[in-house]
Amino acid sequence: MGLVENIYTLKLINMDERTHAYRLSVEGLEQAELVFDRDALEVPAGAVAELLVQVRIDPVHLDRPSSEIFFILEAQDNPDIRIRQSGRFLGPS
Amino acid sequence: MNQTASTPNDREVENALYQKRKKIYPREVHGLFAPRCVLGVFVLLGLYYVIPWVSYEGHQAVLFDLPARKFHIFGLVFWPQDFFYLAMLLVIAALSLFFFTALAGRLWCGYACPQTVWTEAFLWMERKIEGDRPRQMKLDKAPMSLRKFRIKATKHAVWLAFAGWTGFTFVGFFTPIRELGVSLANLSLGPWETFWIIFYSFATYGNAGWLREQVCIYMCPYARFQSAMFDKDTLIISYDEARGEPRGSRKRSDDRAEKGLGDCIDCTLCVQVCPTGIDIRNGLQYQCIGCAACIDACNDVMDKMDYPRGLIRYTTQNRLEGKPVHVLRPRTLVYGLILLALLGGLVYAIATRVPVDLNIHP
Amino acid sequence: MSSEIPRIQRVISILWPSFLTSGLATILFFTLFDPVHLLAGTALAELSRLGAYSIGFFCFWGLTILTSGLTCYFSQPCDDNRRRTRGRQDDSLGSAL
Numbered sequence: 032m033g034l035v036e037n038i039y040t041l042k043l044i045n046m047d048e049r050t051h052a053y054r055l056s057v058e059g060l061e062q063a064e065l066v067f068d069r070d071a072l073e074v075p076a077g078a079v080a081e082l083l084v085q086v087r088i089d090p091v092h093l094d095r096p097s098s099e100i101f102f103i104l105e106a107q108d109n110p111d112i113r114i115r116q117s118g119r120f121l122g123p124s
Numbered sequence: 125m126n127q128t129a130s131t132p133n134d135r136e137v138e139n140a141l142y143q144k145r146k147k148i149y150p151r152e153v154h155g156l157f158a159p160r161c162v163l164g165v166f167v168l169l170g171l172y173y174v175i176p177w178v179s180y181e182g183h184q185a186v187l188f189d190l191p192a193r194k195f196h197i198f199g200l201v202f203w204p205q206d207f208f209y210l211a212m213l214l215v216i217a218a219l220s221l222f223f224f225t226a227l228a229g230r231l232w233c234g235y236a237c238p239q240t241v242w243t244e245a246f247l248w249m250e251r252k253i254e255g256d257r258p259r260q261m262k263l264d265k266a267p268m269s270l271r272k273f274r275i276k277a278t279k280h281a282v283w284l285a286f287a288g289w290t291g292f293t294f295v296g297f298f299t300p301i302r303e304l305g306v307s308l309a310n311l312s313l314g315p316w317e318t319f320w321i322i323f324y325s326f327a328t329y330g331n332a333g334w335l336r337e338q339v340c341i342y343m344c345p346y347a348r349f350q351s352a353m354f355d356k357d358t359l360i361i362s363y364d365e366a367r368g369e370p371r372g373s374r375k376r377s378d379d380r381a382e383k384g385l386g387d388c389i390d391c392t393l394c395v396q397v398c399p400t401g402i403d404i405r406n407g408l409q410y411q412c413i414g415c416a417a418c419i420d421a422c423n424d425v426m427d428k429m430d431y432p433r434g435l436i437r438y439t440t441q442n443r444l445e446g447k448p449v450h451v452l453r454p455r456t457l458v459y460g461l462i463l464l465a466l467l468g469g470l471v472y473a474i475a476t477r478v479p480v481d482l483n484i485h486p
Numbered sequence: 487m488s489s490e491i492p493r494i495q496r497v498i499s500i501l502w503p504s505f506l507t508s509g510l511a512t513i514l515f516f517t518l519f520d521p522v523h524l525l526a527g528t529a530l531a532e533l534s535r536l537g538a539y540s541i542g543f544f545c546f547w548g549l550t551i552l553t554s555g556l557t558c559y560f561s562q563p564c565d566d567n568r569r570r571t572r573g574r575q576d577d578s579l580g581s582a583l
Contacts, residue, residue, distance in 0.1 A: 039484055039485060039486070040484075040485040041482060041483065041484055041485075042482070042483040042485070043480070043481070043482055043483075044203070044205070044480065044481040044482075044483075045479070045480060046201060046203055046205075046479040046480060046481060047201075047479035047480070048199075048201065051480075053480075077194070077201075102482060102484060104480060104482050106480070111478075112478055112479060112480050113478065113480075114478055114480050114481070114482050116482045116483075116484050117484075118484040118486075119486070190535060190536060190539060191534065191535045191536055193520060193535070204517045204518070204520075207517050299536070314534065314536070315537070316534065316536040316537045316540050317536065319540065320536075320540070338494075342494065342495050342498050343498055343502050345506075
């Protein structure tokens with residue numbers, strides 16, 4: 032019925048000398064939906080971007096109260112610039 | 125009043141703020157090692173004063189930008205998050221120090237250490253203004269006069285100017301130096317920049333002009349523990365006692381075997397050129413910084429006497445005792461291999477690092 | 487007689503190791519914490535980063551001078567304090583320096 036939602040604050044630092052547009056995706060939980068408040072994720076060189084993202088999932092797909100999920104950030108113009116960080120998704124207890 | 129009888133000397137030492145030391149006037153020296161030393165001074169000082177002015181892609185090539193919290197080394201940018209690399213670099217620096225010390229003793233002290241390098245520069249300026257060793261000693265013994273005041277004032281003015289430029293350059297490694305220069309010209313320097321420029325200028329002036337070898341003897345931690353890294357195969361500067369003793373002066377035409385004398389003519393030049401004032405003929409001492417000035421001075425004298433060089437030379441304890449020499453030994457091999465591994469690891473880590481960071485809350 | 491080392495060495499052994507440790511502490515602390523964020527909303531909010539680093543360094547140095555000073559004081563032999571000659575108007579703390 033109702034979707035379970037976790038809210039995360041992501042802090043992204045572009046440590047490169049050039050502006051990059053990034054693509055954010057989530058991994059580790061099937062059927063999880065990623066929602067965030069910006070369409071394009073363009074971050075100038077040296078800048079820090081803070082974004083609020085929501086991850087939603089239908090609780091039927093959750094088999095345990097706490098699952099590990101991965102956020103994957105990739106620069107659109109350079110696939111070598113890619114980082115994968117883990118987080119926890121908490122379902123209803 | 126003192127209840128125990130103390131000699132005037134004891135009282136003198138206790139009450140004086142400074143150790144009653146005689147000022148050391150190192151005599152100028154030429155030879156095999158001296159030019160290398162001078163070259164080292166030029167290269168290192170040159171690098172220090174020139175590098176902050178080098179530009180790379182529109183910004184300062186080497187800039188440890190403290191206000192902006194970013195370190196630039198040419199194309200590389202390091203953030204606070206990259207602190208790990210700095211820690212690795214420090215470990216590598218320490219290990220390479222141990223490695224070179226095990227190999228050849230105090231190479232760092234004699235040729236590369238900033239204290240030695242800046243003291244050499246200050247000594248050179250002093251020599252140019254006050255004259256060579258005998259003239260300096262004569263000037264110091266003379267009573268104050270207009271001439272003495274003028275000479276001393278010139279020397280200190282030159283020292284302070286050089287120290288000022290050193291302090292300015294030092295701060296220029298940490299905030300962009302061109303802006304700093306403009307601010308200085310406009311007398312609009314920020315208070316903290318001003319403070320640190322003055323601080324480092326006085327530190328340079330004090331260390332290189334006044335303290336000199338006292339830094340090596342009393343302040344340097346490396347000086348204290350470096351001898352622990354020596355073994356019998358470490359290259360050290362040594363006086364060949366077997367060859368030199370018994371010492372004594374003689375005429376060039378004398379047959380030393382006949383007179384029962386060794387090669388040492390007791391000219392004491394090795395003592396006069398020593399920046400820390402020791403007599404290497406007494407053996408390797410804690411104060412010796414391995415600058416090899418005594419080697420050059422003695423070789424010069426040996427040449428004049430038509431004796432073979434090397435009465436004072438780089439050698440190892442094993443070689444002096446007639447035992448075989450091992451450069452490649454467990455200590456040097458282990459240090460060397462670990463060093464290579466860490467260096468390789470650091471280069472690899474920097475080359476493959478991703479220029480983006482992502483933090484997730486919660 | 488108190489310690490055999492010259493007075494300058496005693497002074498240096500308080501001021502110099504504390505200087506080094508303070509430098510290290512400053513580097514570690516301010517690598518972790520940006521002073522601008524720490525001071526935001528406080529009376530020192532307008533302080534420049536360089537100023538914050540400098541004041542931080544001297545605060546750390548003050549603390550480490552205290553440590554080194556106490557160490558020097560405690561490394562004086564205990565029973566000497568009572569048998570100390572009255573050469574100067576000093577207490578044992580003065581002689582430690």
